[in-house]
Amino acid sequence: MAGLWFVFLFPLVVLVIYSFAGRWTFPSLIPDTMNFRTLTYFKANGYKILTHLGSSFLYSIVAVVLSVFYSLVPAEFLSRADFKGKKLVESLLLAPAVLPVMTFSVGIHIIFIRLGLADTHFGVALILSVYSYPYMLRALISGYKTIHPDALVCARNLGAGFWQILWEIEIPMLLPALTAGSSIVFLVAFSDYFLVFLIGGGSVPSYSGYLFPFLNSSDWSLASGLTLLFILLPVLLFVVLDLTVNRLYRKWM
Amino acid sequence: MKPYYKLLPALLPFVLFFAGGIVLTVLQSLGMMNPLVHYTSMWTAYKIVLTHSHFLVSILFSFYVALVSSTIATVLGTLLAYTMWKLPLRLHAKTVVYKIPLVLPHIAVAFITMIFLSRSGVFSSLCYHLGITATMEAFPNLIFSRYGVGEIIAYSIKETSFVALMAVSVLMKFDKRYLQTARQLGAGEIRIFFSVVLPHLKETLTTTFLILFIYSFGAFEIPYILGNSSPGMLSLQVYDYYFKHDLSQRPVAMALLVILFLVSSLLAYLYFKISNKLDKGGM
């Protein structure tokens, strides 16, 4: 158990140490000099860092919204209906997340340019949603399977309309699935580098794009600090989401 | 009449962008949609790809990296899952830390691999102090190695967590009493693992392996940071020909992508076949 914690947390600890390291050369086991250069950099470039984080956040959220839009109704259908070729359809719909991203994104790039979607936040959110919606679809299918269809029949018999059913029954019961799906889609979109670079063309700020040159440089201290920041946001999100959904759930149920 | 129209919202991204993207890739590989391309035959790009050895080496190299990393991940992940599952129940919540690599972005994992494995990095310094190596040069060059060691290890880190996640979810449904019974019958630990536990995990592990293989075969970000372009992963070749050469060379990049697509689709087909069988088999 202790071994487990050590193995998985040690790399992060090293990153933290590197963030405060000045010169740390072979074969020292701890940095030769330490300084707060990384923190100074954060403060001096705070605006830029926040803009990039915010931009990544923005297109990731839109990607989540899009994925819900794509997946909600089809998930309901696929969770209940049974027809010939259902497995085929389901598999096909899940394919974009299974196959390598480059296979379809590089091909469609030119169309994005012609449609004016390249170099825009929406274009980036769009392409990210294409390869991440399967996670939401899968989550929602499982989620729908936990809702007994009779509950909906009951509600309809009592006079509830489509939107009312959706808002008051389905969505609350789907909340765990929605949370799970949203977390994955958000994480995938937020961490992505290639698609944002391809479709964003440098015009759409992204934290991954901001971080990238540092990873290739010899400035491991700054790179470590910025990487930790990169990891922090999704982790925080997961924690917040987990807490709020659990609290909401307990209130509603 | 079933409400098939309910599938429409999902068909939007799938048909328009995914399938559409693939079709466009194919078309562009044949030299179409590109006024700067003057090919005598539609298949010129493919001819170029199949006759130049460095492309074929790239494909084989990608295959090798994917195979090794997915295998390592599957083995280590299974062992990890098994060890965690055998722990007493009260400790189960604390094992959550193994999921950390899953949350890490790929470029972050590549960076962490680099600072640990480079010749002047953490492991090298450790080896020096443990007396295993006497100088920096004695530590093998893992990051810029032509055997793709850096990429393999980076992929393995992320993928091991994933395998463990998948395996644990299967093991959770497995009755521990089988183990006790086997132990009472006199079976040793290793025998128990291979004869009792493993068969249960076989199909999940196969599907997970396939997913990971497809991923590491065609992904871009980790090789971009840790890899060299000779031989290079297929994705790096595509990047090179699409972004760094003039437009008349694009069909070559597209042809490479079509090959990538075909290989991945075959494996994806296998994946879906097995995982669908799993669902039907009632677990």
Next chain:
Amino acid sequence: MIFCVVLFLFSCQAQSPEQVPLNYDKALKQARGTSVNFYMWGGSATINAWVDGYVAHSLKDKFDITLNRVPMDASVFVNKLLTEKQAGKKKGAIDLMWINGENFKNAREADLLHGPVANKLPSVTHYIDAKSVAFDFGFPVENYEVPYGKAQFVFIYDAAKIPTPPNSFASLKTWIMENPGKFTYPQPPDFTGSAFIRQVFYATTGGHEQYMNGFDEQLYVEKSKAFWAYLKEINPYLWQKADAYPKDIAALDLLFERGEVTLNMSYHQANASNKIMEGKYPDTVRTFVMSGGSIYNTHFTAIAFNSPNIAGAMVTADFLASPAAQLSKNTPKNWGDFTVLDMAKLDDKSKKAFAELDLGVATLPLDVLNQHGVPEIPAAYLTRLEADWLRIILGKK
């Protein structure tokens, strides 16, 4: 609500002012309150900091222009412009770019640049000697790019580890063989790696003058034999036995900084001084040039054909070529890149300021650099050398 978000995102594209300013004064007016997207190589934290700091602040204060630096390799953004031209994109994302050499040539040949523009800018017409910037790697500039700076190729070493570095390519070869695994160069077409092989080319084939008259196939084939022989000879003694080359100059810098190789190189003559000031290199690090000559080049900025803000780009390009910016750029703490200005055309105060610049402890004095400087080779040779290097040395068939 989703609809609103979507609308918002669609409007996240750059706002652009009216197009086609005819002259600098008009451009000044039109550029006020706009933003300029400056695409440039992002591999140097020092240069990035100078652009984000001094340049961006000055542009905002003086001209009310918001500068937006976008890191991207030149070959990649030229490719992007090419794609946009092919797709018929009239308003792109790139305003100004940092460019020279074969990237400039490719951009010109594909008609990707807005111009002629340099002759409209006061900094150029007042302070720059037109003859000195008429050609870029042998290709005519014709005012399609605006002079930005001058760089010269130097080698870097730690005097504490190597008291007397090899100062000719012949002695370099001996040094490499005596110190196996301690030297390498970035893989062409990385800018610095490519420059290194050009240096070797000059040194092994009898100097630069013979190549200045445009590409001569026969001459190239004949002379390059000695060049390939040299590279093949040193191959087995390079870092990693040449199984792998550092993929770019950043990778080589990393190796040098962490002590895995003991000679470094840079096409940025004040780089070593910079790193000493940052505390990355020990202060015993120095630079040297080969006795046979070290290549220098002029680098430029240029405006994209589909720039959404040509006025802003013009003002920015002019500012970068102005005496104030050039002096700041020349200061090693900021960048250390040499100026393109003609000292004879400056006023006395500026002249004095330039003369009194401390170029940094590791930077070679101006007269040494000038003495050994040799011009860059015509771009056609460069492309050929890079392609053949991949084929012959790397074995990419």
